[in-house]
Amino acid sequence: MSAPDGILVTGGAGFVGATLVRRLVASGYRVRVLDNLSTGDAAHLAGVDVELVKGDIRDAEALDETLEGLGAIIHLAAAGSVIGSVQDPETNFDVNVLGTFRVLDAARRAGVERVVQASTGGALIGDATPPVDERSLPKPISPYGASKLAGEGYAHAFAKTYGVRTVAIRFGNVYGPWCARKRGVLNVFFESIHSGAPLIIYGDGTASRDYVHVDDISNALQLALENDVPGGTVLHAASGVETTVQELADLCRQAAGVPDHPIEYRPKRAGEVGRNFASYDLANQVLGYAPSVPREVGIPRTWKWFQEEVFRD
Ligand SMILES: NC(=O)c1ccc[n+]([C@@H]2O[C@H](COP(=O)([O-])OP(=O)(O)OC[C@H]3O[C@@H](n4cnc5c(N)ncnc54)[C@H](O)[C@@H]3O)[C@@H](O)[C@H]2O)c1
The missing domain is CATH 3.90.25.10 (UDP-galactose 4-epimerase, domain 1)
Known part of the structure; x- marks a missing residue:
């Protein structure tokens, strides 16, 4: 296992970020967070040894500056609400599709070796007979699900075209501490x-739904960062x-x-x-992931x- 020392976490001041960033810092990583604080809060990272940069993932210049000296990205920043995406599909597209494209493109420019990105199981696959897994055919039924599928598409393309080692982790419904600002x-x-x-x-x-604890999701993200899996890999991290x-x-x-x-x-x-x-069998095989809570x-x-x-x- 090997991961670069310096990691950019986009959206690291949000719900998942609060647990993930603590976990990465405790594991000895140098962590910088880029977050526009639209749904996140600096207070989520209070007392944590992390550099918080207020900025937007759609801003290519901000990304270039924030990435300086770092070797990996965990991309969490997103407009994360299904209902919000139905009410305002354009903003959802802008943040999740354009934003993810900008993050990947910045990684390409900076020669960043690894990008792990947050994706979604249920919303991306749509109505299918569960359990869903990596072979299920994605048929999103919300703009949010479609935006996450587009992000996975770009990640796969950037892996094959430019050699960025991307891994998309499809979360179940995450719960746990620091979720109070979410409408879950x-x-x-x-x-x-x-x-x-x-x-x-x-x-x-x-x-x-598949309710998975944020400790388990943070573990899956760290495992995806540290294990040598081929670029363009997509894995479900869920409770099963x-x-x-x-x-x-x-x-x-x-x-x-x-x-x-x-x-x-x-x-x-x-x-x-x-x-x-969802079934997490492949994540178990490839990363050794298994839910613990x-x-x-x-x-x-x-x-x-x-x-x-x-x-x-
Ligand atoms: N929580 C879940 O159940 C769940 C399930 C599946 C996937 N996900 C995905 O996990 C990731 C993290 O979700 P979360 O639950 O922590 O949500 P969250 O809203 O708490 O965190 C998202 C963070 O991104 C920031 N952000 C939003 N737009 C931004 C932008 N344009 N530029 C910079 N920062 C921006 C927000 O301020 C926030 O801190 C998202 O990509 C989400 O789609 C979450």
């Missing part, structure tokens, strides 16, 4: 429980467990000690896939984090 279903449920409002379920509760939104609501209510907290059902929303979970442990741990860090007033 888990933190929306926790906030509703805290405020006494009913949990809102869109659809009949049978829609499912299907959880319906009804089961998630139950796990959240149990974690918070309110198993009878009320639930309200509303019509299904456009752009969201029905059933989804089961939902029965991770969800109560995240509730505790919310109580200590978000609901303390």
Whole structure:
């Protein structure tokens, strides 16, 4: 295993970045973060020995400057909301497609050896019979999913054309500490429980997702950085467990000690896939990745984090 000492993490002040950057710094890497703080927050990196540069991934000059002296990139920066992409597909395209292109092109110019990028399982593949894996045919049903697929396309092309060693990691639905600014279903449920409002379920509760703890995703990203896999590789990093939104609501209510907290059902929303979970077999073979935080442990741990860090007033 070998990775360059200096790493640029785009979007490192966001939810996944907060855990990943801590992990990389603890492993001895020199880390610089480029983030426009649109959804991220400098406070997510408080007390961490990291250089935070405020700037935009669509700005080629900012990328060139920020990359100076660094040998690898983990590209997390994105407009990450499916619903947001349905409401404003152009901004989503701009940040995720043009932005990813700019990051890859800057890597090419700077001779950066390795680029690991965040991609997505469910949204990119669309409605397919789960479990999905690397052989599933991508058919995104939201602009967000399409933008991530385009990013993977450019990464593959830059690997084959310019020899940049790109690896795309397709995440399941990530949860864990520092997710409070996201609109993910888990933190929306926790906030509703805290405020006494009913949990809102869109659809009949049978829609499912693959909930993977942010510690496991950060591990997958570090493994992708450090292992010598061919450029253009795409891997699913997930829990491999299907959880319906009804089961998630139950796990959240149990974690918070309110198993009878009320639930309200509303019509299904456009752009969201029905059933989804993923197989991580290939990531296991290629990287030795395996999830280590089961939902029965991770969800109560995240509730505790919310109580200590978000609901303390
Ligand atoms: N959280 C999940 O469940 C999940 C699932 C699949 C894939 N992903 C992907 O993982 C990555 C990280 O997601 P996250 O959940 O931490 O989201 P996040 O919104 O918390 O983090 C994204 C970060 O990127 C920054 N950013 C956004 N646009 C930028 C731009 N133009 N220039 C510079 N910085 C910019 C934001 O300020 C933020 O800090 C994203 O690429 C997302 O698409 C996340």
